Amino acid sequence: MNQALRNPVPDGIEDVFRRAVALSRAGTPDLAERRDRLARLRAIVVENETQFDEVISADFGNRSSTETLIAETLFVLAEIKHATKNLSRWMAPKHVATELQYFPATNKLLPQPLGVVGIISPWNYPLQLTLAPAIAAIAAGNRVMIKPSELVPRFSALLQKLIASKFDDTEIMVTGIDGDIPAQFAALPFDHLIFTGSTRVGRLVAEAAGRNLTPVTLELGGKSPAIIDRSADIAEAAERIVYGKLMNAGQTCIAPDYVLIARGSMDEFVAKAQSAAERMFGVSPDNKDYTSIVSDKHYARLEGLVQDAAARGAKIMRSAPSDDPAWKSKRKFPPTFISGATADMTVMQEEIFGPVLPVFACNTTDDAIAYINANDRPLALYWFGKDNAARDKVLARTISGGVTINDCLFHFVQANQPMGGVGASGIGAYHGEWGFRTLSKMKPVFYRSPLNRLADLYPPYGSKIARLIKLLRFMS
Structure with a gap:
């Protein structure tokens, strides 16, 4: 492991954010880089499974080890495996049908990372609901900043330490939970913000994100x-x-x-x-x-x-x-x-x-x-x-x-x-390819062919445009 990846997370959240934004604009991680980040995340879970179980149980007072294994550890490992297996297909440009009047041109959708994704995670399933959105963000090529819940302090401290041991802080960073950190975090102009928690707090998060025009995914709750x-x-x-x-x-x-x-x-x-x-x-x-x-x-x-x-x-x-x-x-x-x-x-x-x-x-x-x-x-x-x-x-x-x-x-x-929810129970969705798409810009690209007649649309308007408009009316 490169020694640079072992640097401790700095105290300045805004400083990390600025550096992560700069790097996200400088280049896009390729398939190998994304798979490497997923592999490092998997190693953290596998190598520290017992520690995660112990700290989560201590934060709750008692947490069933079997439920932590099934609902958290195995779920996260399955998500990483699924993303790693399917990532090359998800990243490939998607061919999109071209309407006849524009032939022989071509349309494609190019998936690109949004940039820096913020994650505000809850306490009830701290491992699963912190890392599942992070997996989607990493698969999509983003840099990630995570604010864990103050109600699970032992888990939050352990995750912060382990992430810092295997990732540069501009790849993935876990904040502390004290003082004004939650407010500082929500105020950052992320490229996307994911929040999991109550509907009441979700409204506040959406309001804060709206000031920066930051798109949000809100995983809330309600009465099911x-x-x-x-x-x-x-x-x-x-x-x-x-x-x-x-x-x-x-x-x-x-x-x-x-x-x-x-x-x-x-x-x-x-x-x-x-x-x-x-x-x-x-x-x-x-x-x-x-x-x-x-x-x-x-x-x-x-x-x-x-x-x-x-x-x-x-x-x-x-x-x-x-x-x-x-x-x-x-x-x-x-x-x-x-x-x-x-x-x-x-x-x-x-x-x-x-x-x-x-x-x-x-x-x-x-x-x-x-x-x-x-x-x-x-x-x-x-x-x-x-x-x-x-x-x-x-x-x-x-x-x-x-x-x-x-x-x-x-x-x-x-x-x-x-x-994902709907209305008061949430906005947006993730898991698998849905998470990849949520945290990617699916950029439409039109490739014009030298053989088509789009130049007939140019002025001066005359008989050419009349014939073309007649054709377009027929095809509309």
């Missing part, structure tokens, strides 16, 4: 519904929804946020969901497979949501109260099911981001569609059942970031599908 059709196997749906909800203790942007089900099936669903939760994670806070809530503030917010629902008449089902010292001392929030949730409850008005699942009565498919469409468009939607006509009605009449049918979460991990 799970619809249980009358044709569904309720036990199967309960098990799959519980898995999707309780992974990472519900601290997942695409977790099912609430359930829509016929009133007559509500009690059966809640009973089977509680049974599935206890089967998967037991009834003890000592279970290492069950992840802690990231902070006392988040824990208290969840308690408030449940208390508000109970005060408004909902039935609360769980194996232990959230103020049980054995659970609270470990910041583990017991899986909680709210039966008979209503629209006026706070839990039905804000993204939950925790292991609390409201169950809301909707007796028909039309009722479920109307409820979903009366609110912000969700990041994800889940449908369970065997009635294809009901399924297709929901797909046709609702708009969401993504959908999984008869399961939860799995649309997110499809390498050839885009991941």
